[in-house]
Amino acid sequence: MSISIILLAAAVLGAIAIIAAVILYFVSKAFRVIEDPRIDEVADLLPAANCGGCGFAGCRNFAEAIVKAGSMEGLNCPAGGESVVNAVAAVLGLEAVLGEPQIAVVRCQGSCEFAPAKSHYEGAPSCSFANSLFVGESACPNGCLGLGDCVRSCNFDAIYIDDMTKLPVIDNEKCVACGACVKACPRMLVELRNKGKKDRRIFVSCRNTEKGAAAKRNCSVACIGCGKCLKACAFEAITLKNNLAYIDSDKCKLCRKCVAECPTGAIVECNFPPKKEQRAAEEIVNEPANN
Amino acid sequence: MITFKKGGVHPEENKFTNSNPIEIFPIPSQVTLFTGQHLGVPAVPVVDKGDVVKVGQLVARGEAFISANIHSPVSGVVQKIEPVADALGHKKTAIVINVEDDVWEEKIDRSPDIIATITRTKEEIINTMKDCGIVGLGGACFPVHVKYMVPPDKKVDYLLINAAECEPYITTDYRVMIEHGKECLIGIEAMLKASGAPVALIGVENNKRDAIRHLTKLAKDHPNIKIRPLKVKYPQGAEKQLIQALTNRRVPAGKLPIEVGVIVNNITTTFAVYEAVQKNKPLIETFTTVTGKKVMEKRNYRIRLGTPIMDVLNSVGIPENTKKIIAGGPMMGKAIANLNSFAVKGMSSLLMMDDAESYRGDVANCLRCGRCVTVCPMGLEPVLLQPLAEQSRWEECEKNGIMNCIECGSCQFECPANRPLLDFIRLGKHNTGLMIRNRKN
Numbered sequence: 001m002s003i004s005i006i007l008l009a010a011a012v013l014g015a016i017a018i019i020a021a022v023i024l025y026f027v028s029k030a031f032r033v034i035e036d037p038r039i040d041e042v043a044d045l046l047p048a049a050n051c052g053g054c055g056f057a058g059c060r061n062f063a064e065a066i067v068k069a070g071s072m073e074g075l076n077c078p079a080g081g082e083s084v085v086n087a088v089a090a091v092l093g094l095e096a097v098l099g100e101p102q103i104a105v106v107r108c109q110g111s112c113e114f115a116p117a118k119s120h121y122e123g124a125p126s127c128s129f130a131n132s133l134f135v136g137e138s139a140c141p142n143g144c145l146g147l148g149d150c151v152r153s154c155n156f157d158a159i160y161i162d163d164m165t166k167l168p169v170i171d172n173e174k175c176v177a178c179g180a181c182v183k184a185c186p187r188m189l190v191e192l193r194n195k196g197k198k199d200r201r202i203f204v205s206c207r208n209t210e211k212g213a214a215a216k217r218n219c220s221v222a223c224i225g226c227g228k229c230l231k232a233c234a235f236e237a238i239t240l241k242n243n244l245a246y247i248d249s250d251k252c253k254l255c256r257k258c259v260a261e262c263p264t265g266a267i268v269e270c271n272f273p274p275k276k277e278q279r280a281a282e283e284i285v286n287e288p289a290n291n
Numbered sequence: 292m293i294t295f296k297k298g299g300v301h302p303e304e305n306k307f308t309n310s311n312p313i314e315i316f317p318i319p320s321q322v323t324l325f326t327g328q329h330l331g332v333p334a335v336p337v338v339d340k341g342d343v344v345k346v347g348q349l350v351a352r353g354e355a356f357i358s359a360n361i362h363s364p365v366s367g368v369v370q371k372i373e374p375v376a377d378a379l380g381h382k383k384t385a386i387v388i389n390v391e392d393d394v395w396e397e398k399i400d401r402s403p404d405i406i407a408t409i410t411r412t413k414e415e416i417i418n419t420m421k422d423c424g425i426v427g428l429g430g431a432c433f434p435v436h437v438k439y440m441v442p443p444d445k446k447v448d449y450l451l452i453n454a455a456e457c458e459p460y461i462t463t464d465y466r467v468m469i470e471h472g473k474e475c476l477i478g479i480e481a482m483l484k485a486s487g488a489p490v491a492l493i494g495v496e497n498n499k500r501d502a503i504r505h506l507t508k509l510a511k512d513h514p515n516i517k518i519r520p521l522k523v524k525y526p527q528g529a530e531k532q533l534i535q536a537l538t539n540r541r542v543p544a545g546k547l548p549i550e551v552g553v554i555v556n557n558i559t560t561t562f563a564v565y566e567a568v569q570k571n572k573p574l575i576e577t578f579t580t581v582t583g584k585k586v587m588e589k590r591n592y593r594i595r596l597g598t599p600i601m602d603v604l605n606s607v608g609i610p611e612n613t614k615k616i617i618a619g620g621p622m623m624g625k626a627i628a629n630l631n632s633f634a635v636k637g638m639s640s641l642l643m644m645d646d647a648e649s650y651r652g653d654v655a656n657c658l659r660c661g662r663c664v665t666v667c668p669m670g671l672e673p674v675l676l677q678p679l680a681e682q683s684r685w686e687e688c689e690k691n692g693i694m695n696c697i698e699c700g701s702c703q704f705e706c707p708a709n710r711p712l713l714d715f716i717r718l719g720k721h722n723t724g725l726m727i728r729n730r731k732n
Contacts, residue, residue, distance in 0.1 A: 118380075118628075118629070119380070119628040119629070120614075122651060123651075123711060123714050124711035124714030124715055124718075126681070126714070126715070126718060128718060128722075129714055129715065129717070129718040132717070132718060132721050133379070133625075134379040134380050134381075134625075134626075134628040135376070135379060135380025135381050135628060135629070136380070139376070139380050139628075139629065141380070141381065141382065210382070214382075
C-alpha cells in the first residue's frame with residue numbers, strides 16, 4: 001500500500017468531517033431548544049425516585065411544572081419532604097408551601113384471629129385478581145386480601161405483610177405518603193392521613209359497609225355503624241355513612257374518647273402512651289397498632 | 292373427523308356418570324333465588340314479602356336488554372327479599388321462598404306427551420323464550436332470546452347446537468340427549484323457525500357414540516337437522532371453536548357469531564326451549580352432575596333452582612379430604628367460596644376434588660418451552676400476556692390481543708412450570724376491558 005492512498009483517505013474523511021461540522025453548527029443554531037436552566041437545577045435536587053407522589057409522571061415533569069407555575073401552591077414532593085421542598089424554594093426564590101405531613105394507614109384489622117378464613121385461596125398471588133374472583137378468605141367484602149399488591153407497589157420498601165396477622169404493616173420511618181399503595185389496593189383500604197402531632201393518629205380501621213350483624217359475623221373488629229363514637233366526639237370530627245364511621249383527621253383533636261367508646265375496637269389509636277390506669281394495673285399490654 | 296384447527300388439549304375425561312339416569316332432586320323446604328342468575332343486568336323482583344307464589348310464576352322480571360326473567364321453582368310464600376351471599380361470597384339480591392305443597396301454574400302442561408307440531412310463529416317463539424327466562428345452559432347463561440333478535444342486515448345460515456360437552460366430568464348434556472333426544476330435536480325445530488336458518492348442525496364429540504347414534508336415528512324425521520361427530524379435543528364446546536369445526540368460518544375478533552351468519556346454542560338449552568315453547572314451562576330447574584373421583588354415589592340430578600348446594604352435596608356424601616368444590620367443569624368452572632349458597636341456572640356440575648387433585652403444583656420459572664402458545668386455540672401468546680398483565684401494562688395487553696382470550700385455561704393446563712397464566716390473563720382482560728370502555732366514554 002502506498003502512502004498516497006493513506007493520505008488521500010485522510011484528506012477525504014477530513015473534508016467530510018469539516019463539512020458535517022459546519023452543517024451541524026448551523027442546524028444547532030437554527031433548531032436550538034430554549035430551556036429554562038432552572039429546570040435542571042430543580043430536577044437535580046429532587047429525589048429521582050419517580051414515585052408519582054406529586055401527581056406527575058416523574059421528577060423531571062414535576063420540575064418543569066414547578067418552574068413554569070412560579071408558585072409552590074399545591075405542588076409538593078412527598079418523597080423528598082421538607083428539606084427538598086425548602087431547597088427547591090431557595091433555588092427558585094419562592095416561598096415554600098408545606099402541607100400537613102401525611103402518612104399511609106391501612107384501614108383493616110381483619111387478621112386471621114379476628115376474621116377467621118372461611119375458604120382457602122391458592123390462585124395467583126395478586127389482590128386485584130383475587131378481588132375479581134371472589135369475596136376473600138374471611139368472607140368480608142371490604143377486608144384486606146393479604147396478597148400484597150400494596151407491598152409490590154411501594155418504591156420505598158415501606159410496607160411488609162406481617163407473618164402473624166397477614167395484614168400489611170406500614171413503616172412509619174420509610175413511608176413518604178406518595179400514594180402508590182392507595183392506588184394499588186383494589187379494596188381501597190389504604191388511606192393517606194395527617195401524620196398528627198408526635199406521630200399520634202386515631203382512625204377507624206375498617207371499610208365494611210354491611211349492616212352491623214352481617215359485618216360482625218365475618219370479623220369481630222369490624223365497624224358496625226352503631227354511632228357511639230359520633231356521640232362521644234366533642235369536635236364533630238366523626239361522620240357515619242353506609243354503616244361506617246369515618247374520622248376527619250383535620251378536625252380530630254386526638255382526645256381518644258371515641259376509642260374507649262367503640263364496642264368492637266374498630267377505632268385504632270397509635271403511638272399514644274398507655275393510659276394511667278392501665279399503667280398502674282399493668283394488665284393490658286398496649287400493643288402497637290397495625291398501621 | 293372434523294375439529295377446530297389451532298391448539299387444544301386433552302384433559303382426562305372422567306365421565307363417570309355417563310350411565311346414571313337423570314334423577315329428580317327432592318324439593319327443599321326453602322329456596323333462595325338470586326335475581327342475577329344470568330349474564331347481564333339482574334332481574335327486578337315483582338313479588339313482595341308475604342306473596343303466595345305457584346310453580347312457574349314470574350317472580351323477577353328482566354327489564355334491561357340483556358337480562359332474563361326468573362320464575363318461582365316452587366309453590367309457597369315469599370319469606371323475604373334480601374342480599375344473600377352467592378357461591379363466590381358476594382352479596383346479591385335474592386328472593387327467599389318457603390315451600391308449601393307443589394302447586395303449578397295452570398298454563399303449564401305437565402303431561403309426559405311429546406308435542407311435535409309447532410304452532411307458534413317466529414315472533415311468538417322468541418317472545419316465549421324471553422318470557423320463560425331461557426338462558427344458555429352451556430355455562431355462560433346468556434339470555435337466549437337476545438341471540439335470536441337478528442339485526443335486519445344479517446342472515447342466519449346455520450343454527451349450531453353445541454353438544455360437544457368437552458369439559459371433563461360433566462355428563463348432563465349426554466344424558467339429556469339420550470333421555471330427551473326427541474324433545475331436543477323439536478326444540479331445535481322451534482329454534483330453526485325463530486332464527487330463519489335453513490339447517491341445524493349438532494356437534495357431538497366422538498366419545499359419545501350412543502348419543503350420536505340415537506340422535507341420528509331420531510333425526511330421520513327432521514331433514515333440516517344434521518348430526519356431526521367431532522374429534523375429542525378441549526375446548527371444542529367454545530363458541531368460536533365450534534363454529535370453526537362445523538362450518539369452517541372464523542368469527543372476527545371482538546364480534547359475535549351472527550357476524551358470520553351463525554347462532555350457537557347448547558343442547559340442554561334446546562330441551563329448555565322445547566319445554567317453554569311446547570309446554571309453557573319456564574326455566575325453573577338445572578341439570579347438574581354431582582361427581583368427583585372419591586364420591587361414592589355420583590349422580591345426574593335435575594334440581595329446582597334455589598336449592599341449597601349443601602343439600603345436594605350431602606345427598607351424595609362429601610368424601611373426606613375434600614379440598615375444593617367446583618361449580619361447573621374442572622377447566623372453566625369456578626371454585627365455590629361459600630358452600631351455603633344455592634343452585635342457579637346453568638350450574639352444570641358440582642365437582643368435589645380432594646387434596647391431591649386440587650393441588651395446582653409448585654410454581655416454577657417459565658421454561659420458555661412455548662407449549663402454552665401451541666395449545667392456545669385463539670392463537671395468542673400466554674407466555675407474553677401473563678407478564679404484561681402482571682405488570683399492569685394494559686395497552687400492550689390490548690395490542691397483543693388479550694381481549695380475544697376465551698379463558699379456556701388450556702395454557703395453564705399445559706404449563707409444565709405450573710405458572711398461573713390464565714389467572715393473570717383474566718385480570719389483564721378485565722382491566723383492559725375497563726380501559727377500552729373508559730376510552731369510548
